[in-house]
Amino acid sequence: xxxxxxxxxxxxxxxxxxxxxxxxxxxxxxxxxxxxxxxxxxxxxxxxxxxxxxxxxxxxxxxxxxxxxxxxxxxxxxxxxxxxxxxxxxxxxxxxxxxxxxxxxxxxxxxxxxxxxxxxxxxxxxxxxxxxxxxxxxxxxxxxxxxxxxxxxxxxxxxxxxxxxxxxxxxxxxxxxxxxxxxxxxxxxxxxxxxxxxxxxxxxxxxxxxxxxxxxxxxxxxxxxxxxxxxxxxxxxxxxxxxxxxxxxxxxxxxxxxxxxxxxxxxxxxxxxxxxxxxxxxxxxxxxxxxxxxxxxxxxxxxxxxxxxxxxxxxx
Numbered sequence: 202x203x204x205x206x207x208x209x210x211x212x213x214x215x216x217x218x219x220x221x222x223x224x225x226x227x228x229x230x231x232x233x234x235x236x237x238x239x240x241x242x243x244x245x246x247x248x249x250x251x252x253x254x255x256x257x258x259x260x261x262x263x264x265x266x267x268x269x270x271x272x273x274x275x276x277x278x279x280x281x282x283x284x285x286x287x288x289x290x291x292x293x294x295x296x297x298x299x300x301x302x303x304x305x306x307x308x309x310x311x312x313x314x315x316x317x318x319x320x321x322x323x324x325x326x327x328x329x330x331x332x333x334x335x336x337x338x339x340x341x342x343x344x345x346x347x348x349x350x351x352x353x354x355x356x357x358x359x360x361x362x363x364x365x366x367x368x369x370x371x372x373x374x375x376x377x378x379x380x381x382x383x384x385x386x387x388x389x390x391x392x393x394x395x396x397x398x399x400x401x402x403x404x405x406x407x408x409x410x411x412x413x414x415x416x417x418x419x420x421x422x423x424x425x426x427x428x429x430x431x432x433x434x435x436x437x438x439x440x441x442x443x444x445x446x447x448x449x450x451x452x453x454x455x456x457x458x459x460x461x462x463x464x465x466x467x468x469x470x471x472x473x474x475x476x477x478x479x480x481x482x483x484x485x486x487x488x489x490x491x492x493x494x495x496x497x498x499x500x501x502x503x504x505x506x507x508x509x510x511x512x513x514x515x516x517x
Contacts, residue, residue: 202326202335202371208319209339211282211305212241219281221251223288224295227439228260228393230287232355233307233329235265237286239351240333240342249281253295257436262392263354264347273299287329289322290314307332310489311479324490327367330355334375346383353384354393361443362390365492366474404433408441408456413506418513419445420506422457422465442468442493452476455509457502465505468495480516481509 212218220238222230230252238248250268260266273296283291283301289308291297306317309326326332330352337344344352356376360368363376380386407427413420423438435458442456454470467485469478471492479494485508487496498505 202323202332204332204336204339205319205321208305208307208321208336211303211319212246212284212336212340215282215303216246217281218246218248218284219251219301220248220284220286221291221294221296222286223293224253225436225439226252226254226256226260226287228263228358229328229330229355231256231260231263231266231269232351232353232358233286233333235263235268236330236337236348236351236355237284237333238268239265239345239348240337240340243342243345244340251294251296254436257434257439258398259393259396259436260354262389263351265351285317286333289316289320291316307336311491327365327369327372328356328359330359331372331375334379344379344382349379349382349384350389353379353386354389357386357389357393362394367492398433398437400432401434401437403431404428404437405441405444407431408438409444412445414448414451415510417450417452418510419448419451419454420457420509421445421454422459422502424459425461442470446470446472453478453513457505459502460497463501464497464499465502466495466497467505467509469493477516481512484512484516 220234222234234250238250241248252269252271255271256266256269283304285306287308288294289306304317305319307321309323309329311324334352356372408421408423411421438458442454445451445454452472456468458466460466469481471478477491479489479491482488482494482496485496485498489495
């Protein structure tokens with residue numbers, strides 16, 4: 202994997218960067234952003250790391266997680282260039298109203314927007330973290346222990362800790378190199394998967410109790426009332442879409458999260474290479490990967506559910 206020369210030149214030439222990623226950041230978005238920030242600063246650059254949402258509690262173990270700001274007032278667009286990670290749309294990052302002098306996009310999602318002066322979009326890359334690893338290497342920066350922890354976590358999240366079909370020989374070799382650089386797989390896995398709060402677990406129970414199965418499609422949902430009853434945070438639902446996929450008969454899992462009355466965020470997950478849920482999401486102006494995608498819809502739950510089932514049939 203070789204980063205584009207124009208991207209390398211861009212990062213070498215400029216000195217001030219805003220590194221931003223998508224709302225509701227996951228481990229790949231967070232780890233990639235922190236790692237790139239650390240690498241650029243080791244080369245004498247200045248960075249601001251931005252996300253619209255706070256870092257979820259279960260990702261605060263990542264070294265450098267305190268670098269994130271969610272205050273737009275800290276972004277001086279007259280002095281900074283933008284590097285957008287793990288998404289390719291400023292609206293997805295919540296910064297669509299800002300103007301930057303120049304912009305670069307580094308992403309691995311299949312759904313690509315026509316945005317950015319420089320684009321490195323590789324849908325075949327299992328994780329943005331893998332792309333950042335090769336970028337850091339090409340820039341001549343050292344992969345320190347802190348960078349290694351962030352990149353290993355990024356890769357682990359987007360490969361399902363090396364369980365998904367996007368786990369390649371290359372990503373295993375890179376992960377081994379990150380372990381050699383100081384990343385501790387056991388420590389990272391424990392923090393990601395085994396530090397749930399009681400409120401998060403109670404919300405999962407409520408979500409699983411909503412399970413509906415339509416042939417090979419599983420649908421679960423959470424409501425605003427469930428959040429109030431359990432005290433859980435929105436970020437706590439990150440892994441919820443994948444649970445019904447554990448059932449042998451299920452090929453698509455759809456998780457509906459109520460944003461407000463008659464407004465839902467739908468997260469889609471699928472198994473194997475035959476079903477591309479990104480195609481379903483694109484029908485609702487969303488996007489993502491073959492096995493993980495999402496979109497938003499304004500309607501009541503029943504109508505939203507019927508629309509999903511219809512779209513799934515049409516793309517089958």
